[in-house]
Amino acid sequence: MANPSLQFGEFGGRYVAETLMPAVEALAEEWPKAWSDPTFTGEYTAILRDYAGRPSTLTEAKRLADALGMEPGGRLLLKREDLNHTGSHKINNCVGQVLLARRLGKTRIIAETGAGQHGVATATVCAYFGLPCTVYMGARDVERQALNVFRMQLLGATVVPVEAGSATLKDAINEALRDWVANVDDTHYVIGSVMGPDPYPTMVRDLQRVIGDECKTQVAALTGGLPDAVVACVGGGSNAMGIFAAFVPDASVALYGVEAAGEGLEGKHAATMTAGKLGIYHGMRSLVLQDAGGQLQEAHSISAGLDYPGVGPEHAHLHETGRAKYLSVTDAQCLESLSQLAQTEGIIAALETAHAFAALPAILDEVGRDKVVVVNVSGRGDKDMHTVMDAMKPDTDSSSTEQPS
Numbered sequence: 550m551a552n553p554s555l556q557f558g559e560f561g562g563r564y565v566a567e568t569l570m571p572a573v574e575a576l577a578e579e580w581p582k583a584w585s586d587p588t589f590t591g592e593y594t595a596i597l598r599d600y601a602g603r604p605s606t607l608t609e610a611k612r613l614a615d616a617l618g619m620e621p622g623g624r625l626l627l628k629r630e631d632l633n634h635t636g637s638h639k640i641n642n643c644v645g646q647v648l649l650a651r652r653l654g655k656t657r658i659i660a661e662t663g664a665g666q667h668g669v670a671t672a673t674v675c676a677y678f679g680l681p682c683t684v685y686m687g688a689r690d691v692e693r694q695a696l697n698v699f700r701m702q703l704l705g706a707t708v709v710p711v712e713a714g715s716a717t718l719k720d721a722i723n724e725a726l727r728d729w730v731a732n733v734d735d736t737h738y739v740i741g742s743v744m745g746p747d748p749y750p751t752m753v754r755d756l757q758r759v760i761g762d763e764c765k766t767q768v769a770a771l772t773g774g775l776p777d778a779v780v781a782c783v784g785g786g787s788n789a790m791g792i793f794a795a796f797v798p799d800a801s802v803a804l805y806g807v808e809a810a811g812e813g814l815e816g817k818h819a820a821t822m823t824a825g826k827l828g829i830y831h832g833m834r835s836l837v838l839q840d841a842g843g844q845l846q847e848a849h850s851i852s853a854g855l856d857y858p859g860v861g862p863e864h865a866h867l868h869e870t871g872r873a874k875y876l877s878v879t880d881a882q883c884l885e886s887l888s889q890l891a892q893t894e895g896i897i898a899a900l901e902t903a904h905a906f907a908a909l910p911a912i913l914d915e916v917g918r919d920k921v922v923v924v925n926v927s928g929r930g931d932k933d934m935h936t937v938m939d940a941m942k943p944d945t946d947s948s949s950t951e952q953p954s
């Protein structure tokens with residue numbers, strides 16, 4: 550029997566400090582109202598159109614389809630979130646949450662960031678609205694992601710290095726929660742993925758489902774029907790939930806999430822769905838990588854955006870019910886696919902995104918090579934070029950651009 554206070558089967562919930570409960574409850578009450586208010590959604594849609602560049606295009610990848618051995622009738626279609634302002638899907642969520650913060654009368658924005666992509670998107674939207682923005686970032690990540698730290702500062706944000714714990718993303722989240730507790734009256738916390746306490750997983754999914762809604766219309770215009778499979782990479786899970794949301798009710802559409810297997814499932818990785826256990830962390834009940842003592846484990850992936858030991862509760866539910874399938878691919882497979890996509894289609898994807906492509910051979914084996922398959926291109930690869938250069942030249946010194954772990 551499902552617990553009624555959990556939103557996604559046995560996953561979800563609202564596990565926050567007493568002092569935050571009123572703010573989280575206010576968000577939970579206001580979000581459905583805002584989302585059904587045409588003034589709010591009208592403004593959100595207009596900003597995504599005029600500022601972020603939506604709708605993002607759908608590109609047919611014929612040469613990659615050939616390289617993967619797709620057969621007559623088979624089509625490989627790419628949903629191009631890499632073409633958005635700031636280079637990924639993250640802007641969709643930030644625009645919506647900052648609009649909601651304004652509606653709630655909040656005058657200050659905080660966010661956490663791992664590699665800096667969510668921090669940059671939040672700082673961007675805060676500059677657009679003229680709101681002060683503080684971004685918490687693990688001290689190790691601050692060192693390793695100097696360019697994104699400078700971007701945020703150039704956009705007018707304050708970046709606070711967090712020295713606690715392993716000085717990475719999970720510690721930055723704890724520190725952002727602490728700031729929120731202290732400043733909850735005037736501050737909104739923009740969480741960067743479909744995670745955290747209710748209503749964040751629902752709200753971020755709603756704000757990202759524009760990807761799936763557009764995609765459904767675009768695929769229908771091209772093929773006259775639904776795709777047979779939809780594929781996306783999964784870190785916290787927001788780009789995947791955004792494209793999945795439109796197709797979950799269509800039972801004929803197979804949904805595939807792809808996690809980071811890092812050095813391999815026997816070594817250091819970030820494959821939460823494959824190797825995680827039930828736990829309560831960062832305000833939610835979901836699957837999480839934990840050690841024998843139940844402590845959050847360090848994750849590893851060559852891709853900073855997938856390098857998180859947890860996953861959004863709705864993915865845990867889709868996994869448990871079997872509606873979506875989750876695969877994992879290694880750093881090495883990711884790099885191979887990044888090159889293959891670049892050389893067959895002229896698209897340099899983010900390392901996160903390349904994971905989705907690396908799972909295509911296994912997915913095509915399963916669904917068939919004469920099917921219509923959509924891949925969500927969650928972001929562009931400019932930010933990753935140093936990492937990729939180092940990884941592809943194993944003999945040169947790689948100490949300066951090591952990825953967060």
Ligand SMILES: *Cc1c(COP(=O)(O)O)cnc(C)c1O
Pocket residue numbers: 637638639666667741742743782783784785786787788789854855899901902927928929
């Ligand atoms: C942040 C990021 C991800 C991972 O986040 P999700 O919430 O799982 O989507 C994936 N791709 C890109 C390009 C990102 O910047």
